[in-house]
Amino acid sequence: MGSVSTNFVLLDGQGGGSAVLWKKYLRTQGAPLAVLKTGLRLMSESGNWQICGVGATGSGRELAGVVLGADLVKNEITAHAAAALSVDGSVSTILEIGGQDSKLIILRDGVVVDFAMNTVCAAGTGSFLDQQAHRLGISIEEFGALALRSKNPVRIAGRCTVFAESDMVHKQQMGVDIADIAAGLCAAMVRNFLSGLAKGRELLPLIFFQGGVAANAGMRRFFSEALQQPLYVPEHHEVMGAIGAALLAKEAVGGGTRRTRFLGLDKILHSQVTTQVFECGRCPNCCEISEVWRDGAFLASWGARCGRQGRADQSG
């Protein structure tokens, strides 16, 4: 469950493989609980599945984990690395651009040895491309193809997304072709990513490019130009995080030997989950507490430093 999209995958529980049986990429659009239900409904309509284990990842992992009864709640870095390794064990570099974060994961011999995430600032993440495509009046799906058509990418200041936007407006007003602007934007994001995350790190082949932004042909082009080597975009690049969570969940339930904590499709689809965020006033810490309720019954809460009311402690 990410900021921009919520993705669902069904992995074959049998055997050691990780065949993707079904997948769905849905826009979160600020309504994580609704989109969770939509995804599960679509999944239940797609076939008669028996769920042996559930994993959750992404910025909404805690929430998704509580609502579903996940066997495993894991951060995105670990999930992405696990997914990439299942595709090709010799992967050495993973570039991943998501809605709010961009990540660089370095692996050697199938083990994560280093990683970097954007610090302080979110310039050059998926949300930004999304917004700018919207501003230019083109869908994000066409954006990449448009950028590929460009013969003369313009240089756009990419350090800060706000300034990048003013620069873009300026170039538009100068009459620069929209394809050149789209290409310039992709190039600026690639520069930003590499100067922010990759400095001092050795990006060895095989390089994977995954996350929603990997669908963007323009980004692929400028990344491989900048790195002077081909990138490999896995087949299920847009749901790699979900695949990783599923793989780790499979491990967590012992490949199906242990019973899953999954609450069952019926229960989830036919109940109403509500959330409440408030500031606790019991002590001067003033913790911001999130509570999750199902059909009026308390499920979980987190954010309290004192541990009162328990916490959605399913990580690890």
Next chain:
Amino acid sequence: MRVTFPHLGNAYIAVESLLRGLGHEPVTPPPTNRRTLERGSFHSPAELCLPFKIALGNMLDGLDQGADCVLMIGGWGPCRLGYYAEIQRLLLEAVGRDVEFITLEVPRGIYSRYWNHFRRLTSGARLGHVLRGARLAWAKLNAVEALENLALQTRPRETQHAMTTQFLKRQLDLVRRAASLKEVEDVLHSARQGFLQLRESGSGQGWPLRLGVVGEIYTVVEPLANLNLEERLGNLGVEVVRTISLAGWVTDHIFKKALGCDITAPLRRLAAGYLRGFVGGHGLETIARSAALAKERVDGIVHILPLSCMPEVVAKGILPAVSRDHQIPVLSLVVDEHTAECGFQTRLEAFVDFVQRRVGQRVGQKQACLPWS
């Protein structure tokens, strides 16, 4: 005088005793929280660092409670802390809080000013009282840090979530109320037993990961500034190894400097090959301690700094080399008033996971060395 002062972790427990010994009434600002930060940020220039803003918020809170004087620390060198007290005084003046500031700093240059500050602080107090207050304050500061360190060791091994944090809070309250050295000693003694009882018995699931925390002192020590870094790591099953202690800071920066010792010499030795001299704040310390940690049995290093902190930015640029040479993972985290908890937690979890997997490969050898395995 009714004296208020900015918070720095749990140092207020010692500062209160010190001020009482000097014959002043301490006005401890209410515990730092989001509102303190919002209040401080509102009145601060945006480009100043997080510690400045929180401290200003504390001062405003303290003045609301009737303080008529502010006690602040100063300094000199490339870190901007040196002029913070003066800027804070001017900012408070601008909002109609024209109060006296007493700045504690190591003399350099105009000695009469320091003497006047010192006189102002000690005037009217009997020497015996002052010494007794100072001794009690020193004992409390050491007790506070001993308790905090015990909590750091206990948290990853606790049997029930948040028990350590709650127990620590109660013990700190007891130290705060203690009126004599004996009482401080008693609290510490019984707390040692208490912490042991919170731990899971037996060897459990083996050794917790050990991560060292380095960085700018305020963000390392103040939980609001570092989003409860130590608690978060502890809850992820990590034993945090502190490299910065307030008692150590007082020893180095007040006692030793006043005696004219060169406190950077041992640090320069540790940082040899990376950084030759003082770059202000804790920059040199960060590099020196990281290099030292790498040689100890520590699995990784978390480096924390406030946005726009020059000394730590220097250190941040050097740390990748320390990390590479010593084969130790380092995570740098930058914080300011806009830092979001979600991203912060994700980075910590990912780092802990990554270190865990790395160490997992060594576990085979490690366990073979244990006498009882």
